[in-house]
Amino acid sequence: MSSQENPEENLPAQHGTAHGAVSVADEKHPFADPGLPPHEHRVQDIDERAAKRSERTVALLFTVSMLATVGFIASYVTIDIDQSAYIWPIGHISALNFALGCTLGLALFCIGAGAVHWARTLMSDEELVDERHPIEAPPEVKTKVMADFAQGAKESALGRRKLIRTTMFGALALFPLSGVVLLRDLGPLPGTVLRHTGWRKGKLLVNMNTNEPLRASDVTVGSLTFAKPEGLEEHDHDFQTQIAKDALMIIRIQPDDIKDKRELEWSHEGIVAYSKICTHVGCPISLYEQQTHHALCPCHQSTFDLADGARVIFGPAGHALPQLRIGVNDEGYLEALGDFEEPVGPAFWERG
Amino acid sequence: MKKLSARRRHPLAALVVLLIALVASGGLYAAFAPAEKAAADETAQSLAIDEGKKLYAVGCASCHGPSAQGTSDGPPLVGVGAAAVDFQVGTGRMPAQQPGAQVPRKKVIYTQAQIDQLAAFVASLGAGPSVPTEEQYDPTGADLGKGGELFRTNCGQCHAASGKGGALSEGKYAPTLEDVSPKHIYEAMQTGPQNMPSFPDTVMTEKNKKDIIAYLHAVNSDDTVEPGGLNLGGLGPVSEGLFGWVFGLGALIAVAVWVAARTAKAKKS
Numbered sequence: 001m002s003s004q005e006n007p008e009e010n011l012p013a014q015h016g017t018a019h020g021a022v023s024v025a026d027e028k029h030p031f032a033d034p035g036l037p038p039h040e041h042r043v044q045d046i047d048e049r050a051a052k053r054s055e056r057t058v059a060l061l062f063t064v065s066m067l068a069t070v071g072f073i074a075s076y077v078t079i080d081i082d083q084s085a086y087i088w089p090i091g092h093i094s095a096l097n098f099a100l101g102c103t104l105g106l107a108l109f110c111i112g113a114g115a116v117h118w119a120r121t122l123m124s125d126e127e128l129v130d131e132r133h134p135i136e137a138p139p140e141v142k143t144k145v146m147a148d149f150a151q152g153a154k155e156s157a158l159g160r161r162k163l164i165r166t167t168m169f170g171a172l173a174l175f176p177l178s179g180v181v182l183l184r185d186l187g188p189l190p191g192t193v194l195r196h197t198g199w200r201k202g203k204l205l206v207n208m209n210t211n212e213p214l215r216a217s218d219v220t221v222g223s224l225t226f227a228k229p230e231g232l233e234e235h236d237h238d239f240q241t242q243i244a245k246d247a248l249m250i251i252r253i254q255p256d257d258i259k260d261k262r263e264l265e266w267s268h269e270g271i272v273a274y275s276k277i278c279t280h281v282g283c284p285i286s287l288y289e290q291q292t293h294h295a296l297c298p299c300h301q302s303t304f305d306l307a308d309g310a311r312v313i314f315g316p317a318g319h320a321l322p323q324l325r326i327g328v329n330d331e332g333y334l335e336a337l338g339d340f341e342e343p344v345g346p347a348f349w350e351r352g
Numbered sequence: 353m354k355k356l357s358a359r360r361r362h363p364l365a366a367l368v369v370l371l372i373a374l375v376a377s378g379g380l381y382a383a384f385a386p387a388e389k390a391a392a393d394e395t396a397q398s399l400a401i402d403e404g405k406k407l408y409a410v411g412c413a414s415c416h417g418p419s420a421q422g423t424s425d426g427p428p429l430v431g432v433g434a435a436a437v438d439f440q441v442g443t444g445r446m447p448a449q450q451p452g453a454q455v456p457r458k459k460v461i462y463t464q465a466q467i468d469q470l471a472a473f474v475a476s477l478g479a480g481p482s483v484p485t486e487e488q489y490d491p492t493g494a495d496l497g498k499g500g501e502l503f504r505t506n507c508g509q510c511h512a513a514s515g516k517g518g519a520l521s522e523g524k525y526a527p528t529l530e531d532v533s534p535k536h537i538y539e540a541m542q543t544g545p546q547n548m549p550s551f552p553d554t555v556m557t558e559k560n561k562k563d564i565i566a567y568l569h570a571v572n573s574d575d576t577v578e579p580g581g582l583n584l585g586g587l588g589p590v591s592e593g594l595f596g597w598v599f600g601l602g603a604l605i606a607v608a609v610w611v612a613a614r615t616a617k618a619k620k621s
Contacts, residue, residue, distance in 0.1 A: 042617055090581050094578075224506070290544055298509060
């Protein structure tokens with residue numbers, strides 16, 4: 001920038017052509033050390049006015065940072081959290097978030113830019129040579145450490161008093177067992193919880209949308225409905241634990257299109273109830289394609305054919321989706337005819 | 353008869369005759385006029401069906417068959433209802449450009465009047481959901497919070513939590529719900545176009561549908577306030593992470609290279 005104002009004759013004379021340790025090649029060191037290239041000066045090193053200008057630039061950056069911090073605090077205090085602003089090209093966004101982000105970003109950026117400019121233009125940039133030290137300790141330190149250790153071992157009499165040594169090892173070896181015992185308190189064993197759900201014979205299927213029991217006539221071919229067992233309410237303290245196992249997908253397929261004999265038998269006139277929990281790692285799976293009857297899991301793309309016993313046709317799932325056997329009670333409502341025959345959700349060690 | 357003729361000069365005779373005449377003519381009008389109006393309605397309806405049939409024969413029959421019984425290239429249209437036609441043709445999906453995994457939304461080529469005629473023809477083939485009235489899908493006063501809950505339960509698995517859409521299997525996808533009119537959203541839920549399952553009124557009430565439409569308008573329209581700024585497509589952590597790694601880190605590296613490349617020396621080498 002200012003190089004044109006300072007012709008090269010203004011530069012101080014160079015001290016030789018190279019500096020630092022310079023050596024020539026000999027038998028022990030086959031490569032010559034060329035040393036460092038001659039030091040070159042910056043405009044700020046030669047021209048005091050340029051140095052002043054750099055100083056003012058750095059000070060300006062730091063001042064802008066201070067103002068931005070004040071702006072951050074001011075926006076935090078004055079802007080209402082619900083206020084929105086139109087910022088092109090982002091659109092309608094929260095005015096508070098926008099102001100906080102801009103001021104905080106500016107404050108941090110100016111500190112960084114000021115520090116970089118300061119270091120590059122004003123701090124000394126003379127190249128220095130600092131020789132590496134050997135990593136190994138000096139021989140006298142090594143001898144002293146070894147002697148101290150031998151004396152300590154002798155004074156502790158660990159080698160001579162075998163009883164102490166043996167009991168000490170015993171105590172140290174047994175101590176971690178207390179921690180192992182504490183692990184028992186991590187929780188009760190699951191028992192058979194994973195094998196059962198909230199479905200029982202005679203429990204009505206309740207529509208998740210309306211919280212009303214589903215009638216067989218409500219479910220049309222090609223539709224998708226989600227159901228929970230009667231009696232399970234969203235405000236129950238264990239709702240999430242229960243629905244994680246009980247959630248159902250209710251679909252209706254033309255009975256002629258159902259390929260699996262057991263599926264047809266367990267359905268009611270083509271109304272099929274499948275567990276909504278993927279058998280891979282338990283994601284809720286309900287990306288149902290009504291023409292192909294495929295259900296896709298969004299987590300790892302396991303695909304189940306709901307017209308063929310929900311067998312796995314793609315992806316990492318290891319089991320078909322469990323089907324709930326359903327029927328219709330005297331009043332025309334859909335009801336469960338028992339619990340799932342197999343555990344719902346992902347496989348576990350003892351599932352078999 | 354004698355009695356009647358004897359009283360024909362009674363002062364009230366004229367009044368009685370007038371009354372009888374009025375009742376008779378009024379009664380006759382009441383008996384015939386509505387029938388004529390109904391007949392006129394029926395004529396308009398059958399005219400629309402006729403017109404629709406002509407449009408159908410030109411634009412649809414090659415895939416759906418001359419009597420809408422379906423072919424290997426297109427499903428039967430008997431019983432799909434007027435709502436399905438209004439959705440498919442009204443969003444430009446039908447007539448389809450080419451067979452494939454999924455028919456995309458494109459420019460609408462029929463006028464609304466022609467769409468109504470096509471819908472009337474298809475509705476005449478078998479009972480199905482009719483085109484909803486504005487009262488059914490107008491989201492004014494609906495429950496936004498409930499709509500969000502219903503959307504996440506029923507729709508979010510495919511269309512993503514804010515209706516931006518997502519991929520399905522073998523080239524199929526759930527399209528974005530941005531700029532889809534309330535009527536078409538309602539019809540899609542009602543009829544289940546292509547691979548989308550349907551959500552009939554029996555399992556998702558009209559009020560539920562209104563709540564969902566209101567929620568979509570709140571999160572997915574030009575007036576939507578995005579508190580976080582750029583939503584990067586609203587696709588979640590993947591697009592945000594990609595943006596951070598590519599553009600955020602890229603900018604830092606570019607600045608570092610720029611700072612190091614510019615020499616501070618007076619004599620440029």
